[in-house]
Amino acid sequence: MAQAKNIRGGLLAKILTAVLLVWAAGLHAQGEVHIQPLAGSVYLITGPGGNVAASIGEDGILLVDDKFEKVAPEIRRAVASIKSGPIRFILNTHWHHDHTEGNKVFGKESIIVAHENVRKRLMSPTRTDFGARPALPPHAWPIITFDESVNIYFNGEKIEIRHFDHAHTDGDAVIYFTKSNVVHLGDIFFNPMFPFVDLNNGGNAAHLAEVVDQIVATIPQGARIIPGHGPVATRQDLIRYRDMLKATTQLVKKAVEEGQSLEQIQQSDLLKDFASWGEGFISTRTWIELLYRSLTKQ
Numbered sequence: 001m002a003q004a005k006n007i008r009g010g011l012l013a014k015i016l017t018a019v020l021l022v023w024a025a026g027l028h029a030q031g032e033v034h035i036q037p038l039a040g041s042v043y044l045i046t047g048p049g050g051n052v053a054a055s056i057g058e059d060g061i062l063l064v065d066d067k068f069e070k071v072a073p074e075i076r077r078a079v080a081s082i083k084s085g086p087i088r089f090i091l092n093t094h095w096h097h098d099h100t101e102g103n104k105v106f107g108k109e110s111i112i113v114a115h116e117n118v119r120k121r122l123m124s125p126t127r128t129d130f131g132a133r134p135a136l137p138p139h140a141w142p143i144i145t146f147d148e149s150v151n152i153y154f155n156g157e158k159i160e161i162r163h164f165d166h167a168h169t170d171g172d173a174v175i176y177f178t179k180s181n182v183v184h185l186g187d188i189f190f191n192p193m194f195p196f197v198d199l200n201n202g203g204n205a206a207h208l209a210e211v212v213d214q215i216v217a218t219i220p221q222g223a224r225i226i227p228g229h230g231p232v233a234t235r236q237d238l239i240r241y242r243d244m245l246k247a248t249t250q251l252v253k254k255a256v257e258e259g260q261s262l263e264q265i266q267q268s269d270l271l272k273d274f275a276s277w278g279e280g281f282i283s284t285r286t287w288i289e290l291l292y293r294s295l296t297k298q
């Protein structure tokens with residue numbers, strides 16, 4: 001009996017230690033914002049929240065997304081290690097706060113550009129599968145919006161900003177630095193993971209494969225591709241992601257058409273060949289749910 005208690009006690013201590021280590025790592029990670037040159041004028045800024053692209057050059061500084069408010073000072077420090085001066089433009093790939101909350105800080109000095117629906121979402125309280133999100137203050141709202149596309153000529157290159165509808169949300173933009181040959185896909189691309197799709201705000205998991213297929217067709221060879229989350233990718237990585245989306249969508253669609261319930265599909269081994277994609281942010285179980293809800297409009 002005493003021995004059993006000891007074993008249990010030892011196990012408990014191990015679990016507690018593991019929990020503390022993960023917690024400490026999380027705290028540490030919050031202070032980790034790094035900048036690195038990527039290609040041409042474009043730098044990559046990593047750390048908590050979505051990946052950030054920075055165009056830094058003669059015309060000044062432009063950011064694609066700006067993470068969380070609490071790491072804005074670190075983003076500023078990272079950029080200033082390359083070049084001093086204000087951040088002239090912020091482009092938001094979509095409204096989620098892990099990509100836009102820095103607007104609360106940078107919006108006082110920068111011109112924020114985004115799809116019209118990003119402005120709409122940031123102006124009022126919103127809800128996702130992860131809970132309620134408050135509105136951002138007026139100075140954090142985009143002041144230039146677009147419906148389909150807009151170009152910015154900055155640091156010696158054309159930056160093409162193009163909207164793709166009903167993908168991760170209803171306000172997604174893809175940003176292409178044409179001379180540096182870098183593309184930021186926002187959360188249309190989680191690399192290499194099943195993506196989160198915001199069905200409460202116009203996203204459609206079952207439509208995502210088609211959107212990524214359209215994007216693949218526009219991306220030149222040799223382009224560096226920045227996903228919303230995960231490491232920088234090649235065109236080949238994006239094609240692999242598209243193929244996963246196509247295949248898993250087809251499998252779940254067929255099961256839905258055969259009359260299977262969400263629980264039945266989740267309990268089957270339908271997506272067993274794609275298990276590694278479920279080890280990131282979104283589990284296989286949740287990905288099936290996102291596809292099921294998109295296919296049945298639930």
Ligand SMILES: [Zn+2]
Binds near residue numbers: 094096168187228
């Ligand atoms: Zn997102």
